[in-house]
Amino acid sequence: MPFGLYISAEGAHAQNRRMEVIANNLANVDTTGFKRQLAVFQARYTESVARGYELPGSGGPDDLPGGVIVPMTKTELIPGPLKETGTPTDFAMRGEGFFLIQKGDETYLTRSGSFRLTEQGELVTEFGGERYYVLSDAGQKILLNPRDLGPWEVSPQGVVRQGGLIQNLAVVRPRSADDVVPVGENLFRVRDEAEPVPLPERQIAQGYLEMSAVQPTNEMVALLETSRLLEANINMLQTQDQMLAGLFNRVLKTA
Numbered sequence: 001m002p003f004g005l006y007i008s009a010e011g012a013h014a015q016n017r018r019m020e021v022i023a024n025n026l027a028n029v030d031t032t033g034f035k036r037q038l039a040v041f042q043a044r045y046t047e048s049v050a051r052g053y054e055l056p057g058s059g060g061p062d063d064l065p066g067g068v069i070v071p072m073t074k075t076e077l078i079p080g081p082l083k084e085t086g087t088p089t090d091f092a093m094r095g096e097g098f099f100l101i102q103k104g105d106e107t108y109l110t111r112s113g114s115f116r117l118t119e120q121g122e123l124v125t126e127f128g129g130e131r132y133y134v135l136s137d138a139g140q141k142i143l144l145n146p147r148d149l150g151p152w153e154v155s156p157q158g159v160v161r162q163g164g165l166i167q168n169l170a171v172v173r174p175r176s177a178d179d180v181v182p183v184g185e186n187l188f189r190v191r192d193e194a195e196p197v198p199l200p201e202r203q204i205a206q207g208y209l210e211m212s213a214v215q216p217t218n219e220m221v222a223l224l225e226t227s228r229l230l231e232a233n234i235n236m237l238q239t240q241d242q243m244l245a246g247l248f249n250r251v252l253k254t255a
Contacts, residue, residue, distance in 0.1 A: 018133045031112075033186055033211075040070060098188065109189070140167075173194060207242075
């Protein structure tokens with residue numbers, strides 16, 4: 001493939017991937033606790049550099065840039081605005097931290113505090129008809145008695161009290177924003193072990209929900225920019241294809 005076609009094709013593919021990320025952000029503009037995703041661009045090495053035959057930056061004939069790629073997406077951990085709901089099982093987190101959720105045998109992180117109590121008194125979150133359990137800092141399910149111990153409350157430090165029963169919500173934070181990996185259903189996992197947030201540093205608001213951190217206006221501007229860049233790369237592909245077709249036709253006529 002001619003080098004120009006290769007560069008334009010890589011550029012179109014990268015912009016298409018960025019468009020998918022932006023579209024997903026816009027689709028979750030009303031999703032509680034949603035965190036904006038960013039497409040990370042990276043210069044692509046030539047095959048010779050990737051295989052170690054040539055050093056990057058050497059300036060040799062095999063050190064020409066190979067376009068751009070999107071090797072990964074990154075989660076932007078900026079908090080979203082809080083909305084008062086008045087529902088006692090809705091929790092919002094100010095500042096750093098994630099709630100810890102048990103899904104099957106795995107634990108995940110989430111900022112979406114749209115919880116509810118089951119008939120058995122389990123504090124859960126649901127997605128697609130599936131039930132996931134909210135965990136305490138002891139790694140156990142938060143379990144309340146809906147009938148015998150009276151009303152319950154949650155302190156700003158995430159301490160759940162019902163009569164003499166006291167349980168601390170598990171609140172953890174990743175060591176780095178780069179460790180956070182979205183897995184769908186508004187859940188995240190971490191590449192490295194997350195560390196617990198000390199009680200004095202926690203800020204839990206009962207009766208509130210954290211809304212999506214996506215700003216629709218900014219995403220629409222980014223979407224427009226991406227669509228124009230994608231169109232420019234496609235136009236370059238078409239132009240180079242027409243030039244090659246014209247060249248082949250002239251060669252065939254003179255043959």
